[in-house]
Every structure is written in structure tokens, then in C-alpha cells.
Amino acid sequence: xxxxxxxxxxxxxxxxxxxxxxxxxxxxxxxxxxxxxxxxxxxxxxxxxxxxxxxxxxxxxxxxxxxxxxxxxxxx
Numbered sequence: 001x002x003x004x005x006x007x008x009x010x011x012x013x014x015x016x017x018x019x020x021x022x023x024x025x026x027x028x029x030x031x032x033x034x035x036x037x038x039x040x041x042x043x044x045x046x047x048x049x050x051x052x053x054x055x056x057x058x059x060x061x062x063x064x065x066x067x068x069x070x071x072x073x074x075x076x
Contacts, residue, residue, distance in 0.1 A: 003034075010035040012072065013064075014042035019050040026064055036064040039072055 003011075011034050015022045022043050029036055038059050045051035059066055067075075
């Protein structure tokens with residue numbers, strides 16, 4: 001409600017545990033129709049294969065744009 005009240009419609013996701021917290025946040029935000037960007041080099045997971053699979057396959061399939069931090073800041 002707080003984000004909608006401020007007319008925020010886009011989120012940039014970062015964090016530890018790509019396979020848990022980042023993924024859960026992405027799924028919830030996607031279900032709420034937010035435009036999503038995930039910064040691939042600002043996320044991490046204890047299992048590098050899980051991180052890579054989510055970043056390269058799952059998140060884009062859920063409609064998220066996946067960028068590096070450098071790519072994202074260059075767009076600002």
C-alpha cells in the first residue's frame with residue numbers, strides 16, 4: 001500500500017539469497033504487476049548454480065529485466 005500510495009510502479013531488486021529472498025520478492029512483486037529489474041551482480045546465493053539459473057532463466061521468464069549494476073546506473 002505504501003508503494004502504491006506513492007505511485008511507485010517499478011522496483012530494482014538486490015540481495016543475498018537469490019534463491020530465497022530475492023526470488024520470493026520478485027514473484028510477489030510480479031504478481032502485483034510491478035515492473036522489475038534485478039541487478040545480477042548485486043545478488044548472491046550460497047549455490048552459484050542456483051543464482052545463475054534464476055538470473056539467466058527464471059527471472060527473465062517472469063518478466064524481470066536483468067542488468068548489472070553498471071548497466072543500470074548508466075541508464076539513470
